[in-house]
Amino acid sequence: MYSLSGKRIWVAGHRGMVGSALVRRLQSENCHILTATREEADLKNQASTLAWMESHKPDAIFLAAAKVGGILANETYPAEFLYDNLMIEANIIHGAHRLGVEKLMFLGSSCIYPKFAPQPITEDALLTGSLEPTNEWYAIAKIAGIKLCDAYRKQYGADFISAMPTNLYGPGDNFDPNSSHVMPAIIRKAHEAKLRGADSITVWGTGTPKREFLHVDDCADACVHLMKTYSSDGHVNVGSGQDLTILELTQLVCKIVGFHGDIVHDLSKPDGTPRKLMSADKLRSMNWAPKIDLEDGIATVYKWFLENRA
């Protein structure tokens, strides 16, 4: 058991959807939460990151800072998705080693797995096949992050661990039509179509790919659980254990939003990987399960969207 009580816990990336969920979740722990603004620490810069870490002396770190985006953003900005993420994770993980940080959790993504991995995907499928081309840049950066944690554990005995969340959704998400992930994109499209009285909404690709979704508050809870209880090399999948097609997701979102028009497919846009359902067995064996049902979760995010972004 690693106790968070009385500890100085740095949530790197606290303004992002995952980081802000971690900050919310840590408020019920008896710990001191540290955050760094972009002006205080440029995480892509080693000297700036190290200087901030030296002056704030975190005991433990959740590494949730990353350049993220949906399928089109990944395809359009391969250099940033690879370089920015490599720099951020290398600076923070190496800095944690230099400072003797007690514990660090690196957060990755389910896109680390081969495009055609057997489903549900167990942790040992890593590096057994070729990646999905639309997000291989991001995936390679995330695989490097897992290996950095494992390397510092192997060489120096550092207690650095990795968690691989599935596709996440929740409050604070990016609702930009070009750079967002599918869930916020569909919520916004259905909402705006309802307001306009439109006949249809357009979704990208065939609608046949399957995706697994987890509410970000469940993800944050799982991360805190792993931070306290997991200490080993190798990453842990963090998912709901259930997936649905993009068409089924769109129909569910439309029902929640109250849009009753048609769903049209833009076949010029990529489908991405056909399926990436992760095995939830390892995390379940550590006595953790998600609490937020998908339909309830989407309803609360739509409410958040109406109050904050619409």
Ligand code: GFB
């Ligand atoms: O969420 P998403 O952008 O990323 O897209 P990935 C998931 C699926 O939804 C794809 C379809 O098949 C998209 O073609 N889709 C349909 C849409 N309509 C839309 C839309 O309006 N916007 C978007 N964005 N998608 C990402 C990776 O892959 O998953 C990242 O690129 C990361 O690296 C993330 O791993 C979790 O699930 O395909």
